[in-house]
Amino acid sequence: MSNYKPQVVEHLVRPYNVGEIGSPSGIGESGEATCGDVARFTVRISKAYVEDARYKVYGCAASIAAGSALSKMVRGRSLIEAAKVSKLDIENALGGPLPVGKEHALVLVLDALHKAFEDYWNKEAGARLVEGYRGYEVSGE
Amino acid sequence: MPNDYVYLDHAATTPLDERVLDVMLPHLSRVASGNPSSLHTPGAVAREAIEEARESVARLVGAWPDEIVFTSGGTESDNMAVLGLASVDPRKKHLVVSAIEHPAVRGTVEHLEAKGYEVTRIGVDMDGFISPGCFADALRQDTALAAVLWASNEVGTLQPIEQLAEICCEKGVPLHADAVQVAGRTSMDVSRVPISTLALSAHKLYGPQGVGALYVRRGIKLRPAFFGGGQEKGLRSGTENVAGIAGFGVAARCAFDELEERVAHEETLRNTLIRGTLEMPCIHLNGHRKRRLSNNVHLSVEGVEAESLVLFLDALGYAVGSGSACASNSANHKASPVLLAMGRPEKEALSAVRVTVGKDTTQVQIRGFLEAFSVAIAQLRELSPLYASKS
Incomplete structure (x- = not known):
């Protein structure tokens, strides 16, 4: 038995959404490859919704489990809701607080996901400059 | 833990041998042996158990029984040896250790370094071996002790301990060896290898946790780390862990025989x-x-x-x-x-x-x-x- 909650081990052994999306809407990477954990998220965004989110992690069990839990939480949600997922939300999904010293895992995966969203927005902003915002009006406004 | 769980971490600790447990239990029961320092019969029973264990541990490493001091484990033995040898001669303020020592030695040496001792750390090659030549070159007139991990607790490399001990002997420098991993896994004979002190631990050879021993060669001066009732020839005051020591004795006997x-x-x-x-x-x-x-x-x-x-x-x-x-x-x-x-x-x-x-x-x-x-x-x-x- 480790200091981890069983949910962490469950995500470690049977992780969700592992891999990379071909031709993704956005890619985000965080961490330091030379001496620490590394996380990479790829996302497919359609009509401001996270259609798919896939991740890869090199790192400790906490980082792998946090990536798995986060990917599961954001799939199918609106971009705004997905971006609001917090460290606490991930910890709750993992059965409670991570062991002392493992909190960095939450920052690592959130950072990678946020960078993937940022990458999407940057590409999208470029496209809008060229194509305009037609079709982007939100109904009711 | 499921019954079919497989334990492959014997370098961390080993399961208690049933034969060891059988010998320990009477010392933990209501008819427990007494304090080994007491004069009455229960005290004598405890003393006898300790001396029997001392003989078994001594035989495992090729020592005389009076060269064995029981401790709380490998870490205490390492601390006792390094601190005890370093403080014998106040003019000697230089230590030589390998770069791959167990934390029990590494930490103690760092403690002494902070107190003003000079430390030479001998590097290792890609397999983890110390070069005897570099080791010899590092020893000086003012070297209080050298310490070498006989077998690495991590990568398992066995050092050429006989050669290193001979070098120390020639240069008149006491050698402490941590033999926690190697005891019970290779033939040991300190009567032939001039090691000054040797750290041992019971739970690495199917004995109980919380018990160890320090071999101290006859004639080697060592300052005690603990003070009090003068148990263990004054080197380790405190009432002995009778059950643990008795268990260590059986574990050592079985390790030697098998x-x-x-x-x-x-x-x-x-x-x-x-x-x-x-x-x-x-x-x-x-x-x-x-x-x-x-x-x-x-x-x-x-x-x-x-x-x-x-x-x-x-x-x-x-x-x-x-x-x-x-x-x-x-x-x-x-x-x-x-x-x-x-x-x-x-x-x-x-x-x-x-x-x-x-x-x-x-x-x-x-x-x-x-x-x-x-x-x-x-x-x-x-x-x-x-x-x-x-x-």
């Missing part, structure tokens, strides 16, 4: 493990292929972080040791100083696991482990952005 059989058995399993794991892609064996502990396999697994692998294997029903650990409150990991000293890249040092078999491990268990290991590394590598980008 040494050849155990070593042959462990080596067979170890070699199966080495062959099986090295057939898998991108796995490296750390330490010398042959001049290593009979039970030790230490591997760096590319693209996989050690903690994840250890916990994955745990979930599959196999206990192995990790060669590194995440540093607390940091995203950075703490690579094994031993592997770094052996010149291994940090990434490799962070991906190290230690698999250590025992006398009761079976070939069937090893075959099962190899399958589980293959599954675990395949899945973790699929997860790893580093391994994917490499392939």
Whole structure:
């Protein structure tokens, strides 16, 4: 038995959404490859919704489990809701607080996901400059 | 823990031998033996148990019984030896240690360094061996002691201890050796090898945790670390752990009697493990292929972080040791100083696991482990952005 909650081990052994999306809407990477954990998220965004989110992690069990839990939480949600997922939300999904010293895992995966969203927005902003915002009006406004 | 869980972390601790438990239980029961310092019959029973154990431990290492001091374990023995030898002659303020010492010695030496001692740390080669030439060159007139880890608790490399001890003897420098991993795994005879002090631990050879011993060669001066009732020839005051010591005695006796059989058995399993794991892609064996502990396999697994692998294997029903650990409150990991000293890249040092078999491990268990290991590394590598980008 480790200091981890069983949910962490469950995500470690049977992780969700592992891999990379071909031709993704956005890619985000965080961490330091030379001496620490590394996380990479790829996302497919359609009509401001996270259609798919896939991740890869090199790192400790906490980082792998946090990536798995986060990917599961954001799939199918609106971009705004997905971006609001917090460290606490991930910890709750993992059965409670991570062991002392493992909190960095939450920052690592959130950072990678946020960078993937940022990458999407940057590409999208470029496209809008060229194509305009037609079709982007939100109904009711 | 399921009944079929397989324990492959014997370098961390070994399961208590039933024969050891049988001898310990009466000392823990209501008809317990008394205080070994007491004059009455229960006291004499306790004293007899301790002296019997002392003889067994002495026989295991080729010592005289009066050269054995019982302690609370390997760490205390290492501390007692290093602090005790260093404080004998106040003019001698220089220490020589290997760069791959166990934390029990490393930490004690750092403590002395902070108090003004000068420390020379001898590097090791890529297999973890100390060069006897460099070792000899480091010894000086003012060297209070040299300390060497006989067998690495991590990579299992066996140092040329006889040669190093002879060098120390010629230069008149006391040598302390940590023999915690090697006791019961190789033939030891301190009557032929001029080691001054030797640290031992019961729980590495199927004895109880919390008991150890320090061999102190006759004529070697050692300042006590504890003061009080003067037990253990004044070197380790405090009422003895009678049950633990009695258990250590039986464990040492069994280790001595069964040494050849155990070593042959462990080596067979170890070699199966080495062959099986090295057939898998991108796995490296750390330490010398042959001049290593009979039970030790230490591997760096590319693209996989050690903690994840250890916990994955745990979930599959196999206990192995990790060669590194995440540093607390940091995203950075703490690579094994031993592997770094052996010149291994940090990434490799962070991906190290230690698999250590025992006398009761079976070939069937090893075959099962190899399958589980293959599954675990395949899945973790699929997860790893580093391994994917490499392939």
